[in-house]
Amino acid sequence: MPLNITSHSHEKPAGDIRQRNEKVILAAAEQEFAAFGFKGASMREIAKRADLPKANIHYYFKNKLGLYLAVLSDIIDLWDGTFSKMTADDNPAESLLHYIRKKIEFSCQHPLASRIFATEIISGGPNLDGYFSDGYVEWFESRVEVFREWQRRGKMDATINPAHLIFLLWSSTQHYADFNFQITSALNKPELAQTDFDAAAETLTHIILKGCGVV
Secondary structure, eight states, X not given: XXXXXXXXXXXXXXXXXXXXXXXXXXXXXXXHHHHHHHHHXXXXXXXXXXXXXXXXXXXXXXXXXXXXXXXHHHHHHHHHHHHHTOOTTXXXXXXXXXXXXXXXXHHHHOXXXXXXXXXXXXXXXXXXXXXXXXXXXXXXXXXXXXXXXXXXXXXXOTTSOHHHHHHHHXXXXXXXXXXXXXXXXXXXXXXXXXHHHHHHHHXXXXXXXXXXXXX
């Protein structure tokens, strides 16, 4: 479910330059928020990371909260894009396989974004009130209903609780970004390699698909 952002100024000129600058600013903000959290981050330091004047940051984003919400919006859109497209007519084995691989890929390519979201949630989601109150329950129920319909059609084990299966999918795939330090320490590696993420995706897919009775 996309996060509603009202911080962008719709009067600013669109085009390649704007898109490029916003991408640079969001990447810099992601680093700053991941390192210092919302309260500790500063627009001045974000400007330094982006190698842009501070005024340019405010040109595209009204304030720090608006920029922070834009970062969270990007995170949620990346996560939910694939999940929101699932339908009851899809093959559950193929859909779950695709979703798990995409989420693991996200943990590999966007670990800082995942940690920002995790920190926000652990803090009680003080900046996500709008997201969780604006149709979130209805969106989540629509996702649960897809799994229920698979169960009614005999495509998935009927004893599984769809809501808790979704929570498992979220937590298991995001674990590799949010708890990266714990995993690298356990594996005695300075950082995870692509082969580690591939192994994670393969293992989770095998366990979840077999557990759901779709293979």
